[in-house]
Amino acid sequence: MDHIARRAACDRVYRQFPELRGVQPSAAGTGGRRVFTFRRDIPVAPGGPVLRQVVRVTVSTDGRVLKVAASR
DSSP: OHHHHHHHHHHHHHHHOGGGTTOOOEEEOOTTEEEEEEEEEEESSTTSOEEEEEEEEEEETTSOEEEEEEOO
16 A cells, blocks of 8 residues: 555656656655655755755555645
């Protein structure tokens, strides 16, 4: 069941946030919901600062995406 939820989260994030393509999420949660967290440092300019992009996806055990929350 966990692989179904992970696949649903990855599909949604990779489609909506292409800069996170290839990032493997960390997973947490109990009961009927799983929360997958995607993190990546994205450079703003060459040699300059980086922005950390964090996207959290809440997925039910049957693979339905319930919520997507992203940082700026």
